[in-house]
Amino acid sequence: DAKTTQPNSxxxxxxxxxxxxxxHSTISGTDYIHWYRQLPSQGPxxxxxxxxxxxxxxxxxxxxxxxxxxxxxxxxxxxxxxxAVYYCILRDFREGDDKIIFGKxxxxxILP
Amino acid sequence: xAGVTQSPTHLIKTRGQHVTLRCSPISGHKSVSWYQQVLGxxxxxxxxxxxxxxxxxxxxxxxxxxxxFPNYSSxxxxxxxxxxxxxxxxxxxxxxxxxxxxxxxxxxxTRLTVL
Numbered sequence: 001d002a003k004t005t006q007p008n009s010x011x012x013x014x015x016x017x018x019x020x021x022x023x024h025s026t027i028s029g030t031d032y033i034h035w036y037r038q039l040p041s042q043g044p045x046x047x048x049x050x051x052x053x054x055x056x057x058x059x060x061x062x063x064x065x066x067x068x069x070x071x072x073x074x075x076x077x078x079x080x081x082x083x084a085v086y087y088c089i090l091r092d093f094r095e096g097d098d099k100i101i102f103g104k105x106x107x108x109x110i111l112p
Numbered sequence: 113x114a115g116v117t118q119s120p121t122h123l124i125k126t127r128g129q130h131v132t133l134r135c136s137p138i139s140g141h142k143s144v145s146w147y148q149q150v151l152g153x154x155x156x157x158x159x160x161x162x163x164x165x166x167x168x169x170x171x172x173x174x175x176x177x178x179x180x181f182p183n184y185s186s187x188x189x190x191x192x193x194x195x196x197x198x199x200x201x202x203x204x205x206x207x208x209x210x211x212x213x214x215x216x217x218x219x220x221x222t223r224l225t226v227l
Contacts, residue, residue, distance in 0.1 A: 036216075043116075043202050043218030044155065087154055102147075102154040 004088045004103035011109045012078050020073040020106050022088030027068050034089040035062065035073045037082075038105070044087060047073065083110045114138070116205050116219035124225045125193050133188040133222045137205030143167075144186040145216060146178055147202040155202055161186055162208070190224075198226045 005023040012018040024033065032051050036044040048055055048062045050071075055062040061074040075082055085105040117136045125131050137144050143162040147155035160168035161180035175191045184205075190197055200223050204216040 036218075043204075043220050046215045046217065049215070085154075101157065105154050 003101060004090060006086075006088055006103045006106045008104070009107040009109065011111060013111050014080060015077055018075040018078045018082070018108065020075075020086050020088075020108065021070065022072070022103065023070045024088070024090055025069045027090055031090045033062070033064060033068075033071050035060070036087045036089060036102075037084040038087065039084045047086070078108075078110050080110050080112060083108055116203055116217050118201075118203050118219040118222050120222060121220070122223045122225075124227060126227050127193055127195060129193050129226075130189065130191050131193060131224060133190075133201050133203075133224070135186045135188070135203030135205075135219060137184050137186070137203075138217055141205035141207055141217075142184055143206045143208060144180055144184065145204045145206075146186070146188045147204065148172070149200040149202055149221070151199070158188070193226045195226050198224060200224075 003026060007021065010020065032049050034049040035047040037047050038044045048057055048060050050062045050064055052064060052068065054064060063072045063074060065071065073086060085107050087105045088103045090101060116138055119134045123131060135144055143160065145160040146158040148158055149155040157170040158172050158176055159166060159178045161178060164180045178186060178188045180186045186203065188201060200221040202218055202221045204218045206216045
């Protein structure tokens with residue numbers, strides 16, 4: 001099964017950039033890399049996704065390694081509202097099953 | 113526009129009972145996925161349905177079943193409840209197959225407690 005590896009927790013100061021890493025060494029050629037975050041007492045929220053090229057949106061940037069075995073979610077200027085658990089997700093498609101596997105997530109703490 | 117809605121928000125059951133959880137996707141979305149999230153862990157994939165057909169199944173026992181209706185809403189059923197089934201059950205909807213770049217939108221979840 002495709003799996004991701006993320007640090008359990010990270011800490012950052014408010015208004016500074018944050019780089020959240022994810023390793024996915026078993027990724028297949030057609031797997032998309034998705035990032036979601038989950039604020040306390042809420043369902044996960046989409047952040048960004050990509051396939052091969054780096055991606056930017058209003059929330060974050062996604063940097064994907066050339067070999068696609070790792071990626072980094074970049075929050076350009078963290079705020080207290082960005083404190084959440086961040087999940088790196090791969091689509092795992094084998095034998096007709098469309099399995100979707102979450103990583104364990106990184107709990108991001110933002111210090112004021 | 114209304115997001116993904118789930119009912120009920122909270123539920124308490126006893127061991128051995130049966131439970132039905134409901135999910136209404138965002139209007140126009142055809143795919144619904146179900147996840148179980150035990151406290152302190154990430155969501156675990158249970159099922160995905162697309163156009164009323166099962167498209168994916170996670171490693172859950174046969175006590176767990178689901179279906180999708182013609183209006184694309186969905187039910188998750190769990191029989192013979194165990195204490196370990198206590199969790200937050202999340203529903204997510206997406207426009208098409210649910211992945212390959214498609215974004216999933218999650219509901220707030222149903223908190224199930226099994227006593």
